[in-house]
Amino acid sequence: MAHAPQIRIPATYIRGGTSKGVFFRLKDLPEAAQVPGVARDALLMRVIGSPDPYGKQIDGMGGATSSTSKTVIVAKSSRPDHDVDYLFGQVSIDRAFVDWSGNCGNLSAAVGPFAISGGLIDPDRVPDNGIAIVRIWQANIGKTIIAHVPMTNGAVQETGDFELDGVTFPAAEVQLEFMDPAAEEEGAEGAMFPTGNVVDDLDVPGVGTLKATMINAGIPTIFVNADAIGYTGTELQDAINSDDAALKKFETIRAHGALRMGLIKNLDEIAKRQHTPKVAFVAWPTAYAASSGKRVDAGDVDLLVRAMSMGKLHHAMMGTAAVAIATAAAIPGTLVNLAAGGGERNAVRFGHPSGTLRVGAEATQANGEWTVKKAVMSRSARVLMEGWVRVPSE
Structure with missing residues (x-):
């Protein structure tokens, strides 16, 4: 034919x-x-x-x-x-x-x-x-x-x-x-922190109750502490992507975080929303070897961040998640800000699996609400x- x-x-x-x-x-x-x-x-x-x-x-x-x-x-x-x-x-x-x-x-x-x-x-x-x-x-x-x-x-x-x-x-x-950059997501009404808090207790069945910063900026992102889920923040892709149990754990965290953020109405909806929200884990600076073999010393960065994208650990850092990192770092009390040492800051350099990246944001607070005029980063x-x-x- x-x-x-x-x-x-x-x-x-x-x-x-x-x-x-x-x-x-x-x-x-x-x-x-x-x-x-x-x-x-x-x-x-x-x-x-x-x-x-x-x-x-x-x-x-x-x-x-x-x-x-x-x-x-x-x-x-x-x-x-x-x-x-x-x-x-x-x-x-x-x-x-x-x-x-x-x-x-x-x-x-x-x-x-x-x-x-x-x-x-x-x-x-x-x-x-x-x-x-x-x-x-x-x-x-x-x-x-x-x-x-x-x-x-x-x-x-x-x-x-x-x-x-x-x-x-x-x-x-x-x-x-x-x-x-605060994302206007359905159910979140455009709030940078849809729960109203910079840190929440997030109950995740089979994982436990995790401290979490859930933020809409650049892309909806759920930040948790690395040590709370058994990691150091120095992990490369193979350490997580070859571990089916770890991948299921992150997807469970993502689903329950999305529900808490108002991005989904029930847990079944998460299967139709693979791209958002992201899950990332943060840690204090520690020396590690990047995926290229390049050494990243603790003094080279303000904090470490690893992020999941489409069910896998990202090889570097998604640009939108970098915006979320910059925004959260600028707001005192978030897990990102605390991992970077706390206090007021308008830029951070963070370590990711491929090396480091510098991002910036300026946050202001009025009537108890945080706003960020813009986040800045360079790409090619x-x-x-x-x-x-x-x-x-x-």
């Missing part, structure tokens, strides 16, 4: 921060996929190579990790004082599911460069040389991101000497400002391939 040929769609494969994803301009997608729904999800899953019961995504662009099973859709923005709308889809590896519940902070670094190169930015706003300011509306969470994109001779500068632990080669620095981005991605027409 005859089979229909594949269709091809303009796409760009980009590394942003410590993640990789397939980027599309909204107008380039097939008409049925230009709006949210089944057709869009099916297309993106087929592009990435999901669902894959083998867990490898061999027949697609995905890399079989949470950091590489990602898609981005960018369009000109109709919102005042914004240049583009950015929508992020986290594609499940082994299930037929695209999670639209949160942002990817790492790929946020690539949105500005992609938008400039793709002709989505008013040319009057892009200097031939210097820094282009790209105003991004993050459509998943309804927040503004300001990207500072270096330009050289009329083109986005991608090469440079900025080094980012978790990325092998240096590149050009892209500074990101996450404006008013580089186009890996551009052209067309092909998928079967069905």
Whole structure:
């Protein structure tokens, strides 16, 4: 029997921060996929190579990790004082599911460069040389991101000497400002601390009662102390990802934290919400060897943080979780702040499995409520391939 040929769609494969994803301009997608729904999800899953019961995504662009099973859709923005709308889809590896519940902070670094190169930015706003300011509306969470994109001779500068632990080669620095990063999540009513407390007692069956900081900033995140769950904060991926009991424990913590934060109404709903919330554990500074073999001394960092993403320990740190870390560190009394030594601080350097990262945020308190105007961090981005991605027409 005859089979229909594949269709091809303009796409760009980009590394942003410590993640990789397939980027599309909204107008380039097939008409049925230009709006949210089944057709869009099916297309993106087929592009990435999901669902894959083998867990490898061999027949697609995905890399079989949470950091590489990602898609981005960018369009000109109709919102005042914004240049583009950015929508992020986290594609499940082994299930037929695209999670639209949160942002990817790492790929946020690539949105500005992609938008400039793709002709989505008013040319009057892009200097031939210097820094282009790209105003991004993050459509998943309804927040503004300001990207500072270096330009050289009329083109986005991608090469440079900025080094980012978790990325092998240096590149050009892209500074990101996450404006008013407290996430507006359904059920949380936009509260930075949905429970009203900077630290809560979280009852987790089979684990115990844990001290937890549950925060909506960058991405909803549940922070617990490493020693309370049997860790030191120096762990690398294999120590956790090869331990099925540990993975189940973290998923149980995540489910009960999500319920307490008002992100789900019952525990069964957590299976449909793989991307958010995140679970992270913190510890006082301790020397360790990063995954590259690089030594991180206790004096190099203010605290240690390890974070789970899509059911696995992340190889470095998610950008959105870094925003949560920066925000929580700036607020006295949170577990993140206490692990960093407590007190007032507007920046921290934390150790993660691949090395270290510096992030900053400024917090203010009024009428008992904490607010953060913006969180700041630097990433880099580089186009890996551009052209067309092909998928079967069905």
